[in-house]
Amino acid sequence: MYEAAIPALQAMLTWPAPLYLLLGTLLGMLFGILPGLGGPQVLALLLPITYGMPVNLAIVLLVGAMSSIAFGGSIPAILINTPGTGQSAATCFDGFPMAKQGKAGVAIGAAATSSCLGAIFGAIILTVLLPIGRRIVLLFSYPEFFMLAVMGLSVIAVVSKGSLWKGVVAACLGLGLSTIGYDPVTGSVRYTFGTDYLWDGIRLVPAFIGLFCISEALDLFLRRGKIAEKSYNQKIGGVMQGVKAVFKNFGLFLRCSVIGCIVGIIPGVGGAVTNFLAYGHAVQSSKNPESFGTGDVRGVIAPEAANDSKDGGALVPTLLFGIPGSLEMAVFLGALIVMGLEPGPRMMMENPQIILVLIYTLVLGNILVAVLGIFGARVLVKITYVPVTLLAPIIFMLGLMGAYLTNGMLGDVVLSLVFGVLAFAMKRFGFSRIAVVIALVLGKLAQKTFHQTLMLWGIKGFFIRPLSLILFILTAGMLLLPYLREAWLRRNGNTSQV
Amino acid sequence: MTHKRNRFPRVIISDAVVFDWVLLIGFVVLAVFAVNYNARARSIPMALGILGTVMVSFQLIVDMFPPLRRKLGFVVESGLMADQKEESPTETDNVNSAEAGNYGGNHGKGRTEAIQEWVKILRLIIWIAAFIVLLGVTHYLIAVGLFVVLVTRIEAGESWIRSIVLAVSVNIGFFILFNLILNAQL
Numbered sequence: 105m106y107e108a109a110i111p112a113l114q115a116m117l118t119w120p121a122p123l124y125l126l127l128g129t130l131l132g133m134l135f136g137i138l139p140g141l142g143g144p145q146v147l148a149l150l151l152p153i154t155y156g157m158p159v160n161l162a163i164v165l166l167v168g169a170m171s172s173i174a175f176g177g178s179i180p181a182i183l184i185n186t187p188g189t190g191q192s193a194a195t196c197f198d199g200f201p202m203a204k205q206g207k208a209g210v211a212i213g214a215a216a217t218s219s220c221l222g223a224i225f226g227a228i229i230l231t232v233l234l235p236i237g238r239r240i241v242l243l244f245s246y247p248e249f250f251m252l253a254v255m256g257l258s259v260i261a262v263v264s265k266g267s268l269w270k271g272v273v274a275a276c277l278g279l280g281l282s283t284i285g286y287d288p289v290t291g292s293v294r295y296t297f298g299t300d301y302l303w304d305g306i307r308l309v310p311a312f313i314g315l316f317c318i319s320e321a322l323d324l325f326l327r328r329g330k331i332a333e334k335s336y337n338q339k340i341g342g343v344m345q346g347v348k349a350v351f352k353n354f355g356l357f358l359r360c361s362v363i364g365c366i367v368g369i370i371p372g373v374g375g376a377v378t379n380f381l382a383y384g385h386a387v388q389s390s391k392n393p394e395s396f397g398t399g400d401v402r403g404v405i406a407p408e409a410a411n412d413s414k415d416g417g418a419l420v421p422t423l424l425f426g427i428p429g430s431l432e433m434a435v436f437l438g439a440l441i442v443m444g445l446e447p448g449p450r451m452m453m454e455n456p457q458i459i460l461v462l463i464y465t466l467v468l469g470n471i472l473v474a475v476l477g478i479f480g481a482r483v484l485v486k487i488t489y490v491p492v493t494l495l496a497p498i499i500f501m502l503g504l505m506g507a508y509l510t511n512g513m514l515g516d517v518v519l520s521l522v523f524g525v526l527a528f529a530m531k532r533f534g535f536s537r538i539a540v541v542i543a544l545v546l547g548k549l550a551q552k553t554f555h556q557t558l559m560l561w562g563i564k565g566f567f568i569r570p571l572s573l574i575l576f577i578l579t580a581g582m583l584l585l586p587y588l589r590e591a592w593l594r595r596n597g598n599t600s601q602v
Numbered sequence: 603m604t605h606k607r608n609r610f611p612r613v614i615i616s617d618a619v620v621f622d623w624v625l626l627i628g629f630v631v632l633a634v635f636a637v638n639y640n641a642r643a644r645s646i647p648m649a650l651g652i653l654g655t656v657m658v659s660f661q662l663i664v665d666m667f668p669p670l671r672r673k674l675g676f677v678v679e680s681g682l683m684a685d686q687k688e689e690s691p692t693e694t695d696n697v698n699s700a701e702a703g704n705y706g707g708n709h710g711k712g713r714t715e716a717i718q719e720w721v722k723i724l725r726l727i728i729w730i731a732a733f734i735v736l737l738g739v740t741h742y743l744i745a746v747g748l749f750v751v752l753v754t755r756i757e758a759g760e761s762w763i764r765s766i767v768l769a770v771s772v773n774i775g776f777f778i779l780f781n782l783i784l785n786a787q788l
Contacts, residue, residue, distance in 0.1 A: 153779075269661060269677045276654040277625065280632045283647040292643035295635060318730075325726060325757070326719055493758030494768055497750045500730065501772055505746065508737065509786055517734050525727060533618045551646055558642075586679050 112460035115160050116468070124161050125465060128168025129472045135169070136176020137484055138495070142189040143173045143432035144541075145320055145499075148312040151439050152506040155309070159443050159458060164465050166439055170432055171469030172476075174411040175219040179481045182211045182404070191411050194383035198396060198403025205399050212481050213346020214401050215408045216474035218357055221350065222409035223470035225361040226368070226416020227463050230423075234452060234459065237424040244425075247566045250553040251575035253546040256427040257539060258579045268586050271536045278540035281306050282547020289555040301515035308438040310507040310516040311523045311544060315537055316435070317503030318524025323531070324496040343478050349401045356386055356402055357409045364410030368417025368430070382410030412470060419466075423447050423459060426549065427542075434541040441545065613666050617716050622662040629654030722757075729753050742780075747773050 115121065128150070135146040146169045154162035177188030182199035195215060202211040244252070257275040284295045285305030296302040350357055360382040367378045386406035387393045396403050414430075421427045426447040428434035440447050445455065452459060477484075507520040527537050557565040567573050633651025636644040664670055664677045671678050729749065736745040750769035754760045760768075780786045 267677075268679045269657060273625065273654060273657050273661065276650050276657065277628070280629070280647060280650045280654060283632075283650070287643055290640060290643040292639045294639055294643060294647065295632070322723055322726060326722060491758075491760075493760060494754065494764070497753050497758070497768070498772055500753070501746050501750060501776070504730065504733065505742065505776060505780070508742070509780065514734055514738050517737065521727065521730050521734070525723070528723065529621050529624075533621050554646065555642060587676060590675070590679060 108456040108460050112457045113464060115457065116164070116461055116464045121161060121164050124165045125168045125468060125472065128165040129172045129469050129476065132169035132172035132469075133176035133473055133476060133484065136173040136178075136192075137180055137188045141320060141499075142177070143170055143430075144312070144316040144435050146170075146173070147432060147435040147439065148309075148316045149502050149506055151309045151312060151435075151442065152509040154439065154443070155510050159445065159455075160461050162439070162443055163458060163462050166436060167462050167465040168469040168472075170436065171223060171412075171415065171466050172473035173432070174415075175216060175408070175470070175473050175477055176484075178215045178219070178408060178411075179212070179477055179484060182215060183208055183481065191379050192407075194379040194407040195404055197383065198398070198400050201397070201399035202401065202404070207342060207399065208481075209342040210346040210349065210401060211404050212478060213343035214349045214404045215346070216343075216478050217347045217350040218405045218408035219412040220470045220474040221357065222361045222364060222412035223415060224467055225358075225409075226365055226413035227467045228416070229365045229413070230416040230419050230466075231463055233420050234423065237420065240424075243571060245569070246553040246556040246560065247569055247572040248575060249425075250550055250557055251566065251572050251579065252425055252427060253550040253553070255575050255579040255582070256421075256425075256546060257543055258582050267534055268583075270534055271539050272583075274530065274536045274539035275543050277535075278543025279547050279550065281540070282544050283551065287551070289552055301513070305548075306544060307510070307516060307519065308442055308544065309510045310519040312435050312438060312541070313503045313507045314520040314523025314525075315527040315541060317499055317506075318520055319527035319531060319537075321496045321499040321503065322524060322528045324492045324499070327492055346401065346404075350405055353402055353405055356389070357405055359389070360385060360406045360409040361413040364413035365417035367410070368414030369420050378410045378414045379407035382406040415466060419462070423451065423462075426546070428545065431538045431541065434538060434545055438541075438545050614668060616665065616713070617720060619662065619665045622658055622665055626655060626658045626662060629658055725757060726753070729757065743773050743777065746776060 131150070132143075132146055135141045135143075147166060150166055150169060154165060157165075173189060174191055177192035178195045178199065179188065181187040181192040181195040182203050185196050185200040187193045187196055199211045199215065202208065257279075258272075282305070284302055286293050286303055293303060363382050363385060364378050367381060383396075383403060383406050386402050387396045390396065390402065418428070418430045418433045422433045422437055424447075426437065428437045437447055440451075445451055445458065503524075504517050504520060507516040508514070510516055527540075529535075530537055530540070561568065565572075566576060629651050631651075632647050633655060636648035636651060638644075639647075660674060660677045664674050729752070733745055733749040736748065747769045750772050751765045754765035754768055755762055
């Protein structure tokens with residue numbers, strides 16, 4: 105893989121790649137700043153635009169956008185106490201008190217440096233793990249890939265914030281939807297109900313647009329008012345002081361970056377958990393925990409480091425196994441498939457340059473967003489004062505026209521609307537959308553490997569191979585874990601009462 | 603009376619229950635139509651259809667009869683990252699919530715408010731459907747312009763001037779992006 109390092113760097117720096125990086129970073133930052141919108145939305149909107157684009161440029165645009173979301177979300181978290189994304193929520197705890205004390209520049213400087221260095225740390229871990237992981241992946245055959253797909257879905261259901269039962273229902277729904285259309289293994293055409301449009305199955309681009317953009321626009325429309333009611337009119341100074349603070353607390357930064365990487369690797373956990381874990385660690389490991397929440401710069405450094413290092417971690421299962429580490433990664437995985445790439449060992453062997461372009465973009469995108477954030481924070485935060493009633497029609501149009509742009513088919517627009525309403529209802533009633541997305545992306549792989557295993561080994565094929573058996577046991581164990589934990593807690597509670 | 607109410611819990615018909623029914627029908631269709639395909643092609647969708655039907659049925663029972671949550675605890679079991687108290691309300695909480703008129707599933711909205719919100723959503727869906735029809739018969743810039751003006755004016759309640767300015771801006775932006783930069787044949 106490393107022999108492609110120089111050609112990948114050349115591809116990265118050749119015009120118009122830097123322009124796409126800038127555009128992607130700006131768009132990602134914009135979506136990061138706007139509460140309610142984030143990585144999945146910007147990726148879903150950019151997907152149709154990348155259609156037909158050279159793969160390198162498409163990767164630069166998408167990863168550029170993805171890399172700037174986290175820090176983009178931290179800007180309103182620090183300045184107006186409104187996190188742009190869930191992964192910036194913990195930054196509010198100390199970032200906003202610092203802004204109130206007139207230290208907004210220090211907080212933004214610390215956040216920019218910490219997130220930028222965190223991303224670099226994550227990229228290093230990714231670069232080191234990918235070649236090692238490739239050897240492990242080569243041990244995998246059809247049953248292992250099937251078990252891995254099932255395990256990926258189970259993890260998401262188990263670690264989800266809401267009901268475990270609803271998580272599994274959502275995964276079944278996503279898998280069910282992925283059975284629509286022509287089945288390459290059996291040659292059957294299923295659930296098309298006489299519609300030619302459905303022969304190709306559920307198209308990922310319009311489905312993602314519906315799941316993320318249309319549903320969010322519907323939600324925004326109901327919310328009304330302005331996105332953020334507070335405003336910030338003070339000067340932003342003392343940025344260098346914030347930069348220095350990261351180096352003064354380098355141990356904390358490193359520990360939180362490791363936390364971010366580890367959490368990123370676990371599929372489905374995502375940034376919202378990462379930043380609280382890192383913040384919690386910062387408080388627990390501090391000699392003066394009482395200063396947290398009152399404007400302690402360490403309360404900004406810790407979550408920001410974890411937020412950005414988790415992207416490198418989340419790319420490990422995404423690229424190695426084709427199992428997305430987070431919601432953004434699920435959409436990104438779909439984008440790779442739409443581009444004709446197959447994440448997994450084959451991609452690393454056949455397209456090492458693309459993987460390296462991705463890693464470079466992750467690093468450069470974070471450096472760029474840090475610079476843009478430091479100089480443009482005060483102006484950028486004003487975007488949040490736009491009334492949502494003006495923003496929602498634009499998102500509707502961007503989403504629907506994006507769906508139409510892909511193939512020029514009205515069926516794609518209808519599909520976006522259907523998925524938009526479905527996702528809106530799912531969000532409202534606590535059904536996991538990430539499970540549907542991942543099931544849609546992994547559904548075909550799961551079906552294909554299931555049939556291939558049956559053809560080669562029969563049903564016993566899933567259990568006679570050690571790795572497959574281990575994955576099966578792990579999956580079953582994971583699904584039972586919340587119930588076992590509940591039973592254990594109840595038993596313990598009863599014992600203590602006695 | 604109290605004794606009777608405990609034995610036969612009140613049926614709750616909320617938007618969450620309606621959504622459960624939609625899901626249930628979807629899974630039943632998945633299972634039933636699978637019969638038409640060959641043995642290999644139907645195995646996965648049929649299994650998913652049956653599993654989904656069973657699981658959504660339990661969910662439906664719990665949503666229609668909240669007091670049964672305690673007996674069917676496995677249905678309301680939370681994921682590992684959830685706040686147990688928040689995600690698994692007690693029997694009393696649910697009965698009180700239902701009696702207080704909170705029929706909107708987990709989000710705790712009143713029935714009237716939930717209906718009003720769904721009416722708004724329905725109106726937006728109709729607007730989007732009209733946009734799709736218009737997109738099929740006219741140039742996309744006309745469809746986009748009309749959608750933005752009318753939705754911003756009628757649904758969002760913004761002034762005509764603001765709506766028109768927004769529509770013109772969106773049209774200019776789309777023309778630059780789709781026609782000039784992406785050279786799309788729309």
